[in-house]
Amino acid sequence: MSPERQTVDVGGRPVRLTHLDKVMYPATRTTKAEVMDYLVKVEPAILRQLRDRPVTRIRWPDGVGGEKFFEKNTPRGAPPWLRHQRLPASPGTDDEGTVLDLPFLDDLAGLMWAANSGALELHTPQWTVGPRGGLRDADRLVVDLDPGPGAGLDECARVAHLVAEHLRTDGLVRTVPVTSGSKGLQLYAPLPRPRPATAVREDARTLALALAAEHPGLVVAQQRKDLRGGKVLLDWSQNHPAKTTITPWSLRGRDRPTVAAPRDWDEIGPGLRQLTADEAAARLVRDGDPFEA
Numbered sequence: 001m002s003p004e005r006q007t008v009d010v011g012g013r014p015v016r017l018t019h020l021d022k023v024m025y026p027a028t029r030t031t032k033a034e035v036m037d038y039l040v041k042v043e044p045a046i047l048r049q050l051r052d053r054p055v056t057r058i059r060w061p062d063g064v065g066g067e068k069f070f071e072k073n074t075p076r077g078a079p080p081w082l083r084h085q086r087l088p089a090s091p092g093t094d095d096e097g098t099v100l101d102l103p104f105l106d107d108l109a110g111l112m113w114a115a116n117s118g119a120l121e122l123h124t125p126q127w128t129v130g131p132r133g134g135l136r137d138a139d140r141l142v143v144d145l146d147p148g149p150g151a152g153l154d155e156c157a158r159v160a161h162l163v164a165e166h167l168r169t170d171g172l173v174r175t176v177p178v179t180s181g182s183k184g185l186q187l188y189a190p191l192p193r194p195r196p197a198t199a200v201r202e203d204a205r206t207l208a209l210a211l212a213a214e215h216p217g218l219v220v221a222q223q224r225k226d227l228r229g230g231k232v233l234l235d236w237s238q239n240h241p242a243k244t245t246i247t248p249w250s251l252r253g254r255d256r257p258t259v260a261a262p263r264d265w266d267e268i269g270p271g272l273r274q275l276t277a278d279e280a281a282a283r284l285v286r287d288g289d290p291f292e293a
Helices: 032-040 043-048 109-118 154-167 199-215 279-287
Strands: 003-010 011-019 023-025 056-059 068-069 084-088 099-103 119-125 128-129 135-147 175-179 187-193 232-235
Touching: 003 109, 023 032, 023 056, 032 043, 032 109, 032 279, 043 109, 043 119, 099 175, 109 119, 135 154, 135 199, 154 175, 154 199, 154 232, 187 199, 199 232
Parallel strands: none
Antiparallel strands: 003 011, 056 068, 056 119, 084 099, 128 135, 135 187, 135 232, 175 187
């Protein structure tokens, strides 16, 4: 067998690996093998976030800077052991009226399969699928904080504390901040009990509109670009049943291998920055997973 192509045993599952020396992040010369090494280091934490959620992958087969594409469905040639489920597409989407064949990444073998295909970013919805395939309601509320021109992570940090305070008032006492690995951050609030995604989306919309009214110089709740200068967009729409967010601990397809990194609240303040894969993995070992605190 060519050294560029090999089949390895990962937890009792055969996984075909190819071109492990391919450079996935040219700016840092990070290879596919190093991407896989990162996933091994964060395996338990990222699998907790992926559990029972279908995974939309963004793939860069030739590395960042090359062609990329979204992949929702399970591709032909996927290993027979990969869990997948046929589910109707959400109303109001381009796929409406079709049935999607959605994959799940349940274990390290699944993570390695995805990484081998160039799937650097793993995106998941706020709802889950039951063990028998039935759709469950959303089990978390998410707010995406996206800085507009002239704003940055410092402004996002200020707004994050405002959002968390509102959520506590509404009975959601625990919120986990996640620096997105891109420009902003997300706030995840586990729900005491699952609720329909449409209801959760409406709650998030109400929160965003209230904060925009209370802090008009800092917060905006509308997508219009002409309103966003120097402000932070509270994107409540990510709770829509058809939407997904970057999975906590997932890599991002940016110039450097940054990560959607869960953080502690005492870090959310001036000087906040995005974390690289090496930094995120080291912090997980040192401090544990904020989602498990």
